[in-house]
Amino acid sequence: MTQDTTSNPTDFIRDIIDDDLKTNKNNGKVATRFPPEPNGYIHIGHAKSVCLNFGIARQYQGTCNLRLDDTDPAGESMEFVESIIHDIRWLGFDWEDRLFYASDYFEKIYQFAIELIKSGNAYVCSLSPDEIRELRGTFTEPGKDSPYRNRTIEENLDLFGRMRAGEFADGAHVLRAKIDMAAPNIVMRDPIIYRIKREPHYRTGTKWVIYPMYDFAHCLSDALEGITYSICTLEFENNRPLYDWIVERLITGLRPRQIEFARLNLSYTVLSKRRLIELVQEGHVKGWDDPRMPTVTGLRRRGYTPEAIRNFCAQIGVAKNDNLIDVALLEHCIREDLNEHAPRAMCVLHPLRVVIDNYPENQVEQFECANHPQNPEMGTRKIPFSKVLYIEQDDFMENPPKKYHRLGPGREVRLRNSYVIKFESMVKDDRTGNVLELHCTYDPDTLNGPPADGRKVQGVIHWVSAQHGIPAEIRLYDRLFSIEDPGSEENFVKYLNPNSLEILTTCYVEQNLKNAEPGNQYQFERLGYFCVDAKDTAAGKPVFNRVVQLRDSWAKIAKN
RNA sequence: UGGGGCGUCGUCAAGUGGUAAGACACAGGACUUUGAUUCCUGCAUUCGGAGGUUCGAACCCUCCCGCCCCAGCCA
Numbered sequence A: 001m002t003q004d005t006t007s008n009p010t011d012f013i014r015d016i017i018d019d020d021l022k023t024n025k026n027n028g029k030v031a032t033r034f035p036p037e038p039n040g041y042i043h044i045g046h047a048k049s050v051c052l053n054f055g056i057a058r059q060y061q062g063t064c065n066l067r068l069d070d071t072d073p074a075g076e077s078m079e080f081v082e083s084i085i086h087d088i089r090w091l092g093f094d095w096e097d098r099l100f101y102a103s104d105y106f107e108k109i110y111q112f113a114i115e116l117i118k119s120g121n122a123y124v125c126s127l128s129p130d131e132i133r134e135l136r137g138t139f140t141e142p143g144k145d146s147p148y149r150n151r152t153i154e155e156n157l158d159l160f161g162r163m164r165a166g167e168f169a170d171g172a173h174v175l176r177a178k179i180d181m182a183a184p185n186i187v188m189r190d191p192i193i194y195r196i197k198r199e200p201h202y203r204t205g206t207k208w209v210i211y212p213m214y215d216f217a218h219c220l221s222d223a224l225e226g227i228t229y230s231i232c233t234l235e236f237e238n239n240r241p242l243y244d245w246i247v248e249r250l251i252t253g254l255r256p257r258q259i260e261f262a263r264l265n266l267s268y269t270v271l272s273k274r275r276l277i278e279l280v281q282e283g284h285v286k287g288w289d290d291p292r293m294p295t296v297t298g299l300r301r302r303g304y305t306p307e308a309i310r311n312f313c314a315q316i317g318v319a320k321n322d323n324l325i326d327v328a329l330l331e332h333c334i335r336e337d338l339n340e341h342a343p344r345a346m347c348v349l350h351p352l353r354v355v356i357d358n359y360p361e362n363q364v365e366q367f368e369c370a371n372h373p374q375n376p377e378m379g380t381r382k383i384p385f386s387k388v389l390y391i392e393q394d395d396f397m398e399n400p401p402k403k404y405h406r407l408g409p410g411r412e413v414r415l416r417n418s419y420v421i422k423f424e425s426m427v428k429d430d431r432t433g434n435v436l437e438l439h440c441t442y443d444p445d446t447l448n449g450p451p452a453d454g455r456k457v458q459g460v461i462h463w464v465s466a467q468h469g470i471p472a473e474i475r476l477y478d479r480l481f482s483i484e485d486p487g488s489e490e491n492f493v494k495y496l497n498p499n500s501l502e503i504l505t506t507c508y509v510e511q512n513l514k515n516a517e518p519g520n521q522y523q524f525e526r527l528g529y530f531c532v533d534a535k536d537t538a539a540g541k542p543v544f545n546r547v548v549q550l551r552d553s554w555a556k557i558a559k560n
Numbered sequence B: 001u002g003g004g005g006c007g008u009c010g011u012c013a014a015g016u017g018g019u020a021a022g023a024c025a026c027a028g029g030a031c032u033u034u035g036a037u038u039c040c041u042g043c044a045u046u047c048g049g050a051g052g053u054u055c056g057a058a059c060c061c062u063c064c065c066g067c068c069c070c071a072g073c074c075a
Helices: A012-022 A044-059 A078-091 A102-118 A129-135 A153-165 A214-224 A234-250 A273-281 A296-302 A306-316 A327-341 A553-559
Strands: A031-034 A063-068 A099-101 A122-125 A174-177 A192-196 A210-212 A229-233 A257-261 A351-356 A365-370 A380-385 A388-392 A412-415 A420-428 A435-443 A463-465 A470-477 A501-509 A521-524 A528-532 A543-549
Touching (some): A012 A044, A012 A229, A031 A044, A031 A229, A044 A063, A044 A229, A044 A296, A044 A306, A063 A078, A063 A102, A078 A296, A102 A122, A102 A234, A122 A153, A153 A192, A174 A234, A210 A214, A214 A229, A214 A234, A229 A234, A234 A257, A296 A543, A306 A327, A327 A521, A351 A501, A380 A463
Parallel strands (some): A063 A099
Antiparallel strands (some): A122 A174, A174 A192, A365 A380, A470 A501, A521 A528, A528 A543
């Protein structure tokens, strides 16, 4: 169904905001942020969060900042920052001048740490990583205090300053919040808030050798930016008490509130950064923008539109239930968009030569065809017809089953936008028995209507004039995995769909598509939606990616 | 089982004490020069289970069951 764009979505987060607005909690202010770490490309799960955060800002006339959460230099890079910026813009969102980096707050965050030490709420711990883990306890046993827990403020200040100055080796000391080693929530057992890490940062270079941990940096970054709603995914629910603990101690006035929602899971693909990286690095796909990837860049290259992705995000809703969204919904959303906007064209994937015996040898007719069957405003184009054509191999059967409406011995069929033709004979390969060529005759009176004698012609098939068609490479994509929830399998690579990509090199598209614009989508009638590949298309030599197939009720009938 | 969270149609998801929205999927049918689109129709006497409160419960209470998250100097 088409979304009513005048009505805003509703969900538990918006309910909270509505309540806050009623009580004027933040003086009517609504400020969100989207905080990706620049260590990978964003995917459709991020898109859900982008739509949520930017969508809320738009709906309530508030703001949404883009903040790169770059507190761990390992793996972070400008390449990822740029891709993230590009992808979010492409999705249709704007942060104006509010592009921020957690790394820009390093000095301020450091000062906050000093403040925490001074108030007796943090200490430098000199245990080894193993020892810290040891003393942390388990789910059922409380932890034990670090022997360094009661260092004096002066000593802590001195040590922390020297940590920053680079006097110690990586891992020699950490700064910890002094909370409660017996807390039932493990997050609260004196969490580490600063570590020494001699790793050059893509933005701050070697200026810092200590970096704040997520729990410390994130809430303070939110506060620094005046965020009112810090929306994140469910796995951070355990961290919320720490978020509040820090903010309560260091921030006066407006304090941001963390709200968690369930992250997106999509069937037949994986959405965790770790797994996506593995797919790329181990060469299971051809890169982050492989059209089979659920990344925004992959979806874009596949031919998905921002509208379809936004609509998908609106349809799935926002809640706290773990979910596994049927990829059929995503496919529905792109079909819905492309059905309305993509111009139609004809293309033969698996060509079968057809000679129209009663058509003059050198004649060529140009048929004026609608670019869209329901929308005349999309105009028309000319398609050449001649004696020799290509049709789809599937559209001819020597021994057709019942209900098959296409071509076969003794049968007639309508050529889309053209004449009705009748089967006359076929030429077979002597050795293999394969049908090499069909001979048909056409009925010249059927161009603009059904046969005058009332004959019923049920089938309509697509075609391309052999001498006019443009050879094209067409890539047929299918789901990347063969099981619904590969993300739940430890050895998920085992379930890759071996047929997720089929490359066809003997296809013919109508000549109008010879110089089709990279990135543009078309509906190849009766086949599906296709997108001109933006990377591998060369002048006059188009490469198409299949976005999604058309719904195919024949396929269902044929199965039975 | 120490803490946190979640259980409403195959998949999502509304519903917040007044008698189960919607979407996708699926199944029929109409129309059709795309077996597409569009259009009709059907699709939870029941809300994880069992008790209880109430005139009335998916919504309140009790107990039970199941699933997810947390023991990175990742985010």
